[in-house]
Amino acid sequence: MSGFSDSISESDETVLSDKTGGTVGTVIRSHAGGYLVYQPELDINLLCQARGRLKKEGVSIVTGDRVTLDDVDPEKGKGVITSCLERENLLSRPLLANVDQVIIVQAIHQPDWNALVCDRYLVHFQLEVRSSLPVLCFNKSDLASEDDKKTLRSIYEPLGYLVTIVSAITGEGMDGLANLLVSKATVFAGPSGVGKSTLLNRLDPELRLKIGVMENDFGVGRHTTTSSELYRISKQQLKGLGVDEESIAWIADTPGFGLSEFKHPEPLDLVWQFPDLAKFAVDCKYSDCTHLVEQGCNVLANLEQIDPTRFDNYSIMVKESQSEKS
Ligand code: GDP
Ligand code: ZN
Numbered sequence: 001m002s003g004f005s006d007s008i009s010e011s012d013e014t015v016l017s018d019k020t021g022g023t024v025g026t027v028i029r030s031h032a033g034g035y036l037v038y039q040p041e042l043d044i045n046l047l048c049q050a051r052g053r054l055k056k057e058g059v060s061i062v063t064g065d066r067v068t069l070d071d072v073d074p075e076k077g078k079g080v081i082t083s084c085l086e087r088e089n090l091l092s093r094p095l096l097a098n099v100d101q102v103i104i105v106q107a108i109h110q111p112d113w114n115a116l117v118c119d120r121y122l123v124h125f126q127l128e129v130r131s132s133l134p135v136l137c138f139n140k141s142d143l144a145s146e147d148d149k150k151t152l153r154s155i156y157e158p159l160g161y162l163v164t165i166v167s168a169i170t171g172e173g174m175d176g177l178a179n180l181l182v183s184k185a186t187v188f189a190g191p192s193g194v195g196k197s198t199l200l201n202r203l204d205p206e207l208r209l210k211i212g213v214m215e216n217d218f219g220v221g222r223h224t225t226t227s228s229e230l231y232r233i234s235k236q237q238l239k240g241l242g243v244d245e246e247s248i249a250w251i252a253d254t255p256g257f258g259l260s261e262f263k264h265p266e267p268l269d270l271v272w273q274f275p276d277l278a279k280f281a282v283d284c285k286y287s288d289c290t291h292l293v294e295q296g297c298n299v300l301a302n303l304e305q306i307d308p309t310r311f312d313n314y315s316i317m318v319k320e321s322q323s324e325k326s
Pocket of ligand 1: 139140141142143166167168169170191192193194195196197198199
């Protein structure tokens with residue numbers, strides 16, 4: 001967990017003069033005009049400018065960054081950023097630091113679930129956020145049969161992915177989804193039309209309102225921002241979704257991805273992003289094997305144990321990577 005604490009374990013005095021040289025907060029929105037920083041112990045958002053020195057040193061601060069603060073004035077809701085702490089990770093699209101987990105949303109039907117798109121999203125976010133495996137969230141369960149759901153689970157759960165099946169319309173599975181968000185900064189990603197907006201709205205109908213508040217803080221419209229934003233789901237809303245502790249959850253939305261925007265690793269490294277192939281690739285006797293055509297390849301020798309669609313997707317992506325890197 002990177003930086004979102006809900007506990008008031010220290011007195012304000014300790015917090016305001018801790019050993020990092022100041023209060024620590026998390027940037028929840030960045031803009032040319034300044035930063036909105038959430039300070040967990042005071043439980044407030046502060047409008048902050050970065051010290052001139054930071055700009056001179058070329059320190060870039062993005063949403064999700066943990067920063068030390070000085071001159072914190074809770075009454076005026078203001079503070080000054082004095083330094084940026086080391087990042088755990090940095091998502092490139094949208095630009096966002098210290099992501100705890102990515103939830104990949106797809107529809108089961110309307111549009112029909114697409115295995116290749118699913119694997120593209122998995123590989124992309126595994127490369128971007130190496131500290132945790134993406135969670136797969138299949139939406140529109142109200143349109144799906146029990147067999148559909150079983151099939152999806154049977155493909156991805158054995159690979160180690162957490163699978164959650166929900167309906168943003170009927171509310172099925174929403175409690176389980178809400179519980180996954182507790183004390184984390186979660187990024188929701190997925191193709192358009194899968195119901196991501198409906199899902200976020202179901203998690204907290206006030207998210208839209210909150211976006212409005214932030215616009216007013218800066219006196220600028222949302223569309224002028226170049227960076228991402230972290231939105232907080234209200235405790236009340238989380239409670240309503242069956243989260244029983246006093247909890248906090250932050251979410252960020254991502255734009256849909258065009259084919260060219262997915263990250264590819266080097267062709268020979270792709271196999272490590274497919275756990276079902278990787279377990280055979282570790283024992284492959286060739287050090288420069290694509291595991292596609294090579295005689296005596298250990299992956300090919302075990303093909304009957306690999307889901308053919310997953311292997312096809314792997315092979316499509318290796319070829320894409322080869323043409324991209326050549
Ligand atoms: P987004 O592009 O991913 O943000 O998708 P939207 O939230 O705009 O939803 C696309 C369409 O799917 C809309 O017509 C929604 O009403 C519908 N939709 C969203 N969630 C569900 C669901 O759980 N079940 C069904 N049947 N339709 C849904
Ligand atoms: Zn091989």
